[in-house]
Amino acid sequence: MAKSPFMPTTGTSFERTGENSMIVNMGPQHPSTHGVLRLVCELDGETVVKCRCVIGYLHTGMEKEAESQTYQKCVVMTDRMDYLNANGNNLAHALAVEKLLGCEIPIRGQYLRVILAELSRIASHCVWLGTHALDLGAMTPFFYIMQQRELILDMFEMFSGVRMMPSWIVPGGLRGDVPDGFEVKVRAFLRDFPGEIEVVEGLLVENPIWRERTQDVGIMTGAQALELGCSGPIARASGVAWDLRKSHPYSGYENFEFQIPVGKTGDVYDRFLVRIAEMRESAKIVEQAMDQLPSGPVNTLDRKVAPPDRSELDTSMEAVIHHFKLWTEGYRTPVGEAYAGIEGSKGELGFYIVSDGTNRPYRWHERPSSFMNLKALEVLAEGRLIADIIAIIGSIDIVLGEIDR
């Protein structure tokens, strides 16, 4: 362990490779590490020789906690993992539990899930774009794009009462249908959003300072990305035309038309372009889902999984029993194991659940996309300038809540 009186490297055994190098500690309280990420960098002048990520500052043991909670109660923990893409996490959890239960969701429920998940993706990318640009010295995009995110959070608040952690997508369907006026709000958003994104894009795409900071920085090849377990926009920016919404469609994605944006060079600039294009595609998906949204129930009709409607409780004894059983015991999943993965805003987001036949998971694990993507930072930072680290972290788009869980 490299020991030095003014270079604290506690908490990580970091071997210094060069003699004249300097060890610099970034974080955990550093504005551009996007949360409590700590980087220990070995520098030769301004060049990064080696970079190691130290994580775990937000570890709350959610996977352990879940083993004593019913499947319904696990939902609220999923929001708090990737808190920028809460609906996506809810959806992945719901799909894994539904795979175990073998239950089908009506089309309206599936499409509403798609709408919520895609709005979440846009909101998540808005935060990424704002902070990424802010890190590299562009302050204006942050204000424009956060305004768009606010509009989406208003919609979340409208149906769930919560802005960031709706917990609205649950195994068996959704907690409820969307309220009146939701569609008007979404339509108004979809009408203005392409113009707004163009404004922000215009501030950066041709901007010489932005291009100087991002082009040819942090280049990763497609094969390298897959080997590192990177998925989502990062892999796509490296030329891997792979999106789980296309390759393993879930929740009715096969009924919508959209493109998978793919980059060429795989640098920070390409990741920026890919995510901007993805936001536009997401808006298209939301529009299609809104147009095709059928009427009908949103929850599975299996009363052992989804609660009966409130109106039934006054007249049906069976409904009262189902209601009581669901909110006291929950439902029991058959013995077995299931993995369900979705295309989250940061990559493949999956849940692996082992069930022993009780109403609680025996083992509940999230396949964290940011956690797997973070490894790329260590690889990409090597040999680059320390200022490039800031650009690379931003382009990887990590959420520490998901990394540490």
Next chain:
Amino acid sequence: MTEPRSAEAQAIVANLPDALISETVKLGSLYLCIERERIADVLALLKSDPGLRYDYFSECVGVDYSEWKEERDLGSRFEVVYNLMSVSSGARVFLKVGADDGEAIPTCMHVFAGAEYPEREVHDLLGIEFQGNGNYPGERFLLPDDWVGYPLRKEFPLGGEDVVFAHGTLGPAVEDIASPLAGESFEGTTGTENVSPQGR
């Protein structure tokens, strides 16, 4: 074992005859149980086989089966499940490796560089050693450095653990070991007679 059915199992039997233990399909997903010592070779084989091309390493996850009462694929206490995907064909395969207390699993970092983090996580939370992933001896990953024990093991209590101060000294316990609420049990039954004092 019986005749290998899937292309993945056939490729493993043809190239590494002693590696495959069993083959099952659960809820549409293919699970292959692999001998512990051969896991890195199997991963390398599946990655390089021109017909399969499992080039995407999704993750690996550890499970402690010490309180499992149902039937199982493997007999050992822990299982590590590797999740691989072929981006070109879209096929997914889950490889299972069993390990008991004190048994080490060979690392597959040299096959998939991305395996470093999930392997370290499994080691940190379940205490399964990965031979060759030893860049950080004695270092915790997600947990603080002075943390004692492996929380995802089933015997690790939920709550009730002592506060660990620097240099390994222990302070008071934070709260009582979690027990079910009155009228509710961890086994999913309602009614006060089923409430167990210690939970599961």
